[in-house]
Amino acid sequence: MxxxxxxxxKARMTTSxxxxxxxxxxxxxxxxxxxxxxxxxxxxxxxxxxxxxxxELANYPQIRHILVRHxxxxxxxxxxxxxxxxxxxxCLVTSGPGATNIVTGVATAFMDSIPxxxxxxxxxxxxxxxxxxxxxxxLGITRTCTKHNYLVMDTADLARVIREAFHIASTxxxxxxxVDLPKDVxxxxxxxxxxxxxxxxxxxxxxxxxxxxxxxxxxEILKAKKPVIYAGGGIIHSGAQEELLALAEQGQIPVTVTLxxxxxxxxxxxxxxxxxxxxxxYAANTAVTQCDxxxxxxxxxxxxxxxxxxTFAPSARIIxxxxxPSSISKNVTVNxxxxxxxxxxxxxxxxILKEQGDVWKATRKPWLEEVRQYAAEHxxxxxxxxxxxxxxxxxxxxxxxxxxxAIVATEVGQHQMWTAQFYRFTRPRTILSSGGLGxxxxxxxxxxxxxxxxxxRIVFDIAGEGSFQMxxxxxxxxxxxxxxxxxxxxxxxxxxxxxxxQELFFDKRYSETSLDVQPDFVRLAEAYGAxxxxxxxxxxxxxxxxxxxxxQGPVVMDFIVDPEENVFPMVPPGHGIDQMILAKSDKKxxxxxxxxxxx
Amino acid sequence: MDYTLSVLVExxxxxxxxxxxxxxxxxxxxRSIAAGETEDPSVTRIxxxxxxxxxxxDQVKKQLDRLVDVIRITDLTGIPSVDxxxxxxxxxxxxxxxxxxxxxxxxxxxxxVDIAHKSLTVEVTGELGKVEALxxxxxxxxxxxxxxxxxxSMGRGEAVAEKGGESRA
Numbered sequence: 001m002x003x004x005x006x007x008x009x010k011a012r013m014t015t016s017x018x019x020x021x022x023x024x025x026x027x028x029x030x031x032x033x034x035x036x037x038x039x040x041x042x043x044x045x046x047x048x049x050x051x052x053x054x055x056e057l058a059n060y061p062q063i064r065h066i067l068v069r070h071x072x073x074x075x076x077x078x079x080x081x082x083x084x085x086x087x088x089x090x091c092l093v094t095s096g097p098g099a100t101n102i103v104t105g106v107a108t109a110f111m112d113s114i115p116x117x118x119x120x121x122x123x124x125x126x127x128x129x130x131x132x133x134x135x136x137x138x139l140g141i142t143r144t145c146t147k148h149n150y151l152v153m154d155t156a157d158l159a160r161v162i163r164e165a166f167h168i169a170s171t172x173x174x175x176x177x178x179v180d181l182p183k184d185v186x187x188x189x190x191x192x193x194x195x196x197x198x199x200x201x202x203x204x205x206x207x208x209x210x211x212x213x214x215x216x217x218x219x220e221i222l223k224a225k226k227p228v229i230y231a232g233g234g235i236i237h238s239g240a241q242e243e244l245l246a247l248a249e250q251g252q253i254p255v256t257v258t259l260x261x262x263x264x265x266x267x268x269x270x271x272x273x274x275x276x277x278x279x280x281x282y283a284a285n286t287a288v289t290q291c292d293x294x295x296x297x298x299x300x301x302x303x304x305x306x307x308x309x310x311t312f313a314p315s316a317r318i319i320x321x322x323x324x325p326s327s328i329s330k331n332v333t334v335n336x337x338x339x340x341x342x343x344x345x346x347x348x349x350x351x352i353l354k355e356q357g358d359v360w361k362a363t364r365k366p367w368l369e370e371v372r373q374y375a376a377e378h379x380x381x382x383x384x385x386x387x388x389x390x391x392x393x394x395x396x397x398x399x400x401x402x403x404x405x406a407i408v409a410t411e412v413g414q415h416q417m418w419t420a421q422f423y424r425f426t427r428p429r430t431i432l433s434s435g436g437l438g439x440x441x442x443x444x445x446x447x448x449x450x451x452x453x454x455x456x457r458i459v460f461d462i463a464g465e466g467s468f469q470m471x472x473x474x475x476x477x478x479x480x481x482x483x484x485x486x487x488x489x490x491x492x493x494x495x496x497x498x499x500x501x502q503e504l505f506f507d508k509r510y511s512e513t514s515l516d517v518q519p520d521f522v523r524l525a526e527a528y529g530a531x532x533x534x535x536x537x538x539x540x541x542x543x544x545x546x547x548x549x550x551x552q553g554p555v556v557m558d559f560i561v562d563p564e565e566n567v568f569p570m571v572p573p574g575h576g577i578d579q580m581i582l583a584k585s586d587k588k589x590x591x592x593x594x595x596x597x598x599x
Numbered sequence: 600m601d602y603t604l605s606v607l608v609e610x611x612x613x614x615x616x617x618x619x620x621x622x623x624x625x626x627x628x629x630r631s632i633a634a635g636e637t638e639d640p641s642v643t644r645i646x647x648x649x650x651x652x653x654x655x656x657d658q659v660k661k662q663l664d665r666l667v668d669v670i671r672i673t674d675l676t677g678i679p680s681v682d683x684x685x686x687x688x689x690x691x692x693x694x695x696x697x698x699x700x701x702x703x704x705x706x707x708x709x710x711x712v713d714i715a716h717k718s719l720t721v722e723v724t725g726e727l728g729k730v731e732a733l734x735x736x737x738x739x740x741x742x743x744x745x746x747x748x749x750x751x752s753m754g755r756g757e758a759v760a761e762k763g764g765e766s767r768a
Contacts, residue, residue: 144624202666203667325664326661326662
């Protein structure tokens, strides 16, 4: 009688029972599992404890391995791949320093809810806890920055654990899942197993929103005179951009988005207010302050969004749609919570709204007119110059020359905020930026991940010279795999965002923010085998960008920009978003919004 | 106010660390925590007493629920329940004063479980108030050491234990 072990795939069922008994090594099980999960690319770096995995890798030509130059590059590249595609990114590193080097990237992905499966090597099971060579308790270290983590102690558990890891990483509120693989688990053998069915009894994300709550929400929308939608990264994760558009148009509701929500709503749509928060637009911050109904979707009321909580949407009732119950009423008390996946919830809201006809829409006119006024009063702006390159101008030209269709990764700082403000994103998954953790050095490796997924699209990394140097070694990766990434350094010879704070709030005491000593980025690029270009005058910007876009391989552009330029509007730290510094000439934050409280 | 949560978790190594780490990392204040195997050996039950207000406890429950290893959370606060704690108290006691200690122990229906020349050890089981009261009474003799298990609780009757106050958002 043939023996089948847990139903080993359909193809195998037709072969003899003996095959099912055949044992596979941990390394083979790992890659078999990857194939089943549809993994095409792994970003990694080899080492002692994972050497058997790397040995086996050669037998799996369907899986492409990208050798980075630092493990932090691998985890950010997997993150960029995941953000650009919506698929789960995969990262493979060795134990000890390999594992600790990815922690920043894991925390980055955790804060922004990015699905990644991370495999770390570990010393053999009998050595764990003995301070063995290259041992680190990565499970303990990543406990608070992973969605879940596993230490696999038996090769027989491996197939199930990897199946669960991909499931947990990619469903519900996505996030990084780490699987720690001791060396002897990788070399050990177990029967070929194909866990089609598995149960994680402590994990059951709610996706269908409660019908009663959805009806309540629609009632609020119909009742509201001044509603605003505030959408976050959840729109992107859920793929709910069309439903969001339908809700905004059907309900005649202006939309503001967070940094992570950019691209979830068309940046050129008449109902779009721009980003809100610390560097949000005057229109968005003012509309939120004035609104009587705030519809938060897939966003978590982060402090960079809300400013001082007491003055955030002070007269609004709040609807909050989120797949993570712990996000609801965490910072702000919510009137109508709806737990579930944004896509189906918004679709059902739109359906009920449509049943109401269009007559009531006229009542929205005064509010839409008021909001248009805000945008007209203080649009996003900067002072153009003939003598010195304005960083915002560079971003506008990148937008123009790429027709707004590039995938744009950013590092963290002023250039990140200018990108959010001036590259009018119109499609989801086109901005890759570390929002929650604010990780400098994220952009270049993230761009590598995105370019791997989309070899034919234009991928930019808009960077500052500070951030760029944090993972500059990944230029070698881009060169090795011929990834035509365009790095645009907005070089202001300083750590600009901190410098801006020091200028505005520390009486211009510039402490340790000067980066006057810096490499020649053109020659640095050339040393790596990439092309380096420099632009020092405004008239050089467009030719430089055009030349870069005409080159097949990676290009680093060094734009020497106005070192004095600041990001405005700015809500000073500790203030409410009703108080903004709108331009350099503002001595201090003006309460620009006439606060109105309904009786 | 103190809240009592009964949390069912996977019986894996490291799960207790995950839970206590989550609570301390987010600034929640644990008064006591007691863990032990249940009728199902793959499941551990943790009884924790957490200080806070309704809003804080709501967050504690939601954050715990986010952990994949947490199977179910039951809030026993304000629900009829049997609450117990066990404490061992080592009291200084010369031979001449032993009788006094025994008297107090008797009144509290506690037990003397060890006697040495200069001390004796008392075991007491009961609700928190009783344990506290006994410790208070023993203080004048000089307390050398106290070991407490932390509170364990079980909802009264069947309906409560299975469904009451359950948090599965």
